[in-house]
Amino acid sequence: MPATVVVGTQWGDEGKGKVTDLIARDMSMVVRYQGGHNAGHTLVVDGESFALQLVPSGVLYEHVTPVIGNGVVVDPFVLLEEVATLESKGVDCSRLKVSGNAHLILPYHQELDMLTERYLGKNKLGTTKRGIGPTYADKATRVGIRVQDLLDEKIFREKLEAVLGDKNTVLTRVYNRLPTDPAELADRVLTEVVPRLAPYVSDTVGLVHDALDGDREVLFEGAQATFLDLDHGTYPFVTSSNPVAGGACTGAGVGPRHIQRVVGIAKAYITRVGAGPFPTELHDEDGDTLVDRGHEFGTNTGRRRRPGWFDAVMMRQAVRLNSLSEVAITKLDILDTFDSLKVCVAYDVGGERHEHLPYHQSDLHAAKPIYEELPGWRTDLTSARSRSDLPPEAVDYLGFLEEQIRAPVSLVGVGPGRDQFVDFGS
Ligand code: GDP
Numbered sequence: 001m002p003a004t005v006v007v008g009t010q011w012g013d014e015g016k017g018k019v020t021d022l023i024a025r026d027m028s029m030v031v032r033y034q035g036g037h038n039a040g041h042t043l044v045v046d047g048e049s050f051a052l053q054l055v056p057s058g059v060l061y062e063h064v065t066p067v068i069g070n071g072v073v074v075d076p077f078v079l080l081e082e083v084a085t086l087e088s089k090g091v092d093c094s095r096l097k098v099s100g101n102a103h104l105i106l107p108y109h110q111e112l113d114m115l116t117e118r119y120l121g122k123n124k125l126g127t128t129k130r131g132i133g134p135t136y137a138d139k140a141t142r143v144g145i146r147v148q149d150l151l152d153e154k155i156f157r158e159k160l161e162a163v164l165g166d167k168n169t170v171l172t173r174v175y176n177r178l179p180t181d182p183a184e185l186a187d188r189v190l191t192e193v194v195p196r197l198a199p200y201v202s203d204t205v206g207l208v209h210d211a212l213d214g215d216r217e218v219l220f221e222g223a224q225a226t227f228l229d230l231d232h233g234t235y236p237f238v239t240s241s242n243p244v245a246g247g248a249c250t251g252a253g254v255g256p257r258h259i260q261r262v263v264g265i266a267k268a269y270i271t272r273v274g275a276g277p278f279p280t281e282l283h284d285e286d287g288d289t290l291v292d293r294g295h296e297f298g299t300n301t302g303r304r305r306r307p308g309w310f311d312a313v314m315m316r317q318a319v320r321l322n323s324l325s326e327v328a329i330t331k332l333d334i335l336d337t338f339d340s341l342k343v344c345v346a347y348d349v350g351g352e353r354h355e356h357l358p359y360h361q362s363d364l365h366a367a368k369p370i371y372e373e374l375p376g377w378r379t380d381l382t383s384a385r386s387r388s389d390l391p392p393e394a395v396d397y398l399g400f401l402e403e404q405i406r407a408p409v410s411l412v413g414v415g416p417g418r419d420q421f422v423d424f425g426s
Contacts, residue, residue: 002258002259002260002261003212003217003218003219003220003248003254003258003259003260003261004023004027004217004218004219004220004259004260004261004262004263005219005220005222005245005248005259005261005262005263005322006019006020006023006219006220006221006222006262006263006265007222007225007226007243007244007245007262007263007264007265007322007324008222008223008224008225008226008228008243008264008265008266009225009226009227009264009265009266009314009315009318009319009322009324009327010225010226010227010266010267010270010271010272010311010314010315010318011225011227011228011270011271011272011273011276011278012224012225012228012272012273013267013271013273013296013298013305014225014265014266014267014330015265015267015330015331015413016041016221016222016223016225016265017041017042017052017057018042018330018413018416018418018421019263019265019328019330019411019413020041020056020057020058020219020221021057021058021060021418022411022418022421023219023263024056024057024058024060024061024064024219025061026217027058027064027217027218027219028063028064028065028211028216028217028218029058029064029065029066029067029207029208029211029216029217029218029219030056030057030058030059030064030065030066030067030218030219030221031056031067031068031069031204031208031218031219031220031221031248031252032054032056032067032068032069032072032221032223032251033069033071033072033220033221033222033247033248033250033251033252034069034071034072034222034223034224034241034242034243034247034251035072035073035132035222035223035224035239035241035243036054036072036073036074036075036105036130036131036132036135036223037053037054037075037078037079037082037105037130037132038053038128038130038132038223038224038239039052039053039054039223039224041053041057041223042416045060045418046418048089050086050089050091052082053078053082054068054072054074054075054078054079054082055068055079055082055083055086055093055096056068056221057221058219058221059086059091059093059095059096060091062092064095065095065097065207065211066093066095066096066097067096067097067098067099067204067207067208067252068096068097068098068099068102068204069099069102069204069208069220069251069252069253070099070101070102070204070205070251070252070253071102071241071242071247071250071251071252072099072102072251073102073103073104073105073131073132073135073136073139073241074098074102074103074104074105074147075104075105075106075110075130075131076104076105076147076150076189076193076197077192077193078105078130079098079197080193080196080197083096094199096200097200097201097202097204097207098147098197098200098201098202098204099147099201099202099203099204099205100146100147100148100151100201100202100203100204101146101147101148101204101205102146102147103135103136103138103139103144103145103146103147104135104144104145104146104147104149104150105130105131105132105135106131106135106145106160106185106189107131107180107185108131108164108167108171108180108185109131109132109134109135109138110129110130110131110134111131111171111177111180112131112134112167112170112171113129113130113131113132113133113134114129115171115175115177116134117129119175124275128301132239132240133239133240136240136241137240138163143162143163143166145159145160145163147197147201148201150189150190150193150194150197150198150201151194151198151201153186153190156186156189156190157182157183157186160182160185160186161182161183164179164180164182164185167180168180204252204253205252205253208252208253208254209253209254212254212258218258220245220248220251220252220254220259222243222244222245222247222248223243224239224241224243225243226243226244226264226317226318226321226322227314227318228243229241229242229243229244229247229321230242231244232244232321234276234277234361234364235361237274237275237276244321244322245259245262245321245322245323245324246322260325261325261326262322262323262324262325262326263324263325263326263327263328263410264315264318264319264322264324264326264327264328264407265327265328265330266310266315266318266327266328266329266330267294267310267329267330267331267334268310268329268330268331268332268334268335268397269290269294269307269308269309269310269331269334269335270307270308270309270310270311270314271290271291271294271296271305271306271307271308272305272306272308273298273301273303273305273306274303277361277364277365277367278306278308279308279311279313279344279347279364279367279368279369280308280309280310280311280342280344280369281306281307281308282307282308282309286307286309286338287306287307287308288307289337289338290307290308290334291304291305291307293334293336293337294307294331294334309341309342309343309344309369309371310341310342310343310344310401311344311369312343312344312345312401312404312405313344313345313346313347313354313355313356313357314357315327315401315404315405315407316355316356316357316404316405316406317356317357318405319405319406319407324407325407326407326408326409326410326425327401327402327405327407327408327409327410328409328410328411328412328413329398329401329409329411329412329413329424330412330413331413332381332394332397332398332412332413332414333380333381333382333413333414333415333420335376335377335397336376336377336378336379336380336381336382337376337378338376338378339375339376339378340373340374340375340376341373341374341375341376341397342369342371342372342373342374343371343372343374343397343400343401343404344369344370344371345370345371345372345404346370347364347367347368347369347370348367348368348369348370349363349366349367349368350363350366353370354367372400374393374396374397374400375393375396376393377390377391377392377393377394377397379391379394381394381414381415382414382415382420383414384414384422385419385421385422386422386423387422387423387424389422390412390422398412398424408425409424409425410423410424410425411423411424411425412424
């Protein structure tokens with residue numbers, strides 16, 4: 001059975017949680033393939049809000065096996081706490097599977113993340129300081145510790161001892177901090193984490209392929225987004241993994257031939273957290289309206305997101321980078337109060353028109369948006385449930401986006417609730 005990927009197409013916070021949840025209904029397995037607990041999905045079910053950081057969205061469906069793939073970095077303390085919170089709300093997490101090849105975020109990663117950001121001062125990257133970058137760095141330099149290492153106490157202690165030799169030199173000599181005692185940390189992890197985590201640890205590659213071979217639907221769930229991708233985003237203001245659809249292959253252990261459907265998720269406008277180039281950024285009242293109406297503050301960090309008009313140039317690039325087969329537009333209802341709406345259709349870089357993202361980032365910094373203006377609908381969309389419930393201006397806005405990004409719009413979000421969406425494709 002061919003698999004589906006859902007991927008954020010902007011700078012994150014597109015509402016992937018809700019769309020993934022909708023698509024997950026028809027799946028038998030949902031697999032996270034990259035990132036860590038910096039993802040922060042929010043789902044609203046029957047008025048109750050669920051904040052998922054590591055556990056895949058499908059956990060709320062009893063027929064779905066939620067899988068944390070090898071490409072994810074796992075803070076075991078955070079994962080176990082999330083599981084405990086979900087279970088306290090009556091969500092059964094016993095089906096959860098965690099790849100033995102996923103890398104562990106341990107307390108020293110978080111400490112180093114914090115210290116490095118502080119040390120960088122005004123040049124800081126704006127990381128979420130959860131140790132995700134340092135853990136991926138350890139993975140690349142081959143000093144990482146994997147989930148499977150927890151199941152072999154001798155190996156775990158040895159690896160921790162070896163890596164902390166190095167980390168402690170940096171912690172004490174560069175940052176003037178206390179060292180981490182490897183034996184103490186090992187004891188803590190082996191008592192607090194291992195007995196609770198061990199039942200979830202699995203050969204997730206085998207499970208994913210068993211599902212595919214058995215003709216069961218598998219969904220690969222991306223965290224963060226296309227323009228935060230380590231290779232294709234606005235480097236260095238990016239995450240340390242590959243959220244693009246191709247990341248599902250390495251991060252879950254499947255070849256590209258298994259992936260047939262790629263759903264890109266975009267807000268009806270755009271936001272960005274932290275530093276980095278942002279051609280359609282708004283510093284005016286319209287921007288404030290987007291932030292206020294859209295509650296554009298980080299789920300995990302509470303930081304105000306930078307707002308802007310929809311950028312079709314970036315979306316065209318996202319269509320290319322992910323081979324998007326369709327696009328889900330979220331938060332269309334946030335635009336309900338505007339008299340008119342702007343969509344960036346091209347960039348002006350030094351007097352030259354660019355229909356596609358300029359490859360050189362200096363050009364992206366210099367890019368001036370070329371807008372087309374469309375009439376707003378000034379109607380409350382939150383109770384729209386089908387295409388025919390949408391006012392003509394909203395249908396035209398979505399049609400214009402389809403034409404600009406050259407991909408069909410399938411789903412449209414009109415509110416935070418699970419049922420607040422319009423099937424635009426039908
Ligand atoms: P993610 O990081 O991309 O998963 O984004 P989140 O799911 O954390 O953030 C999206 C926020 O917007 C959550 O609070 C959702 O409940 C909410 N949301 C999602 N879709 C819609 C929508 O169509 N309209 C409105 N008003 N809110 C939405």
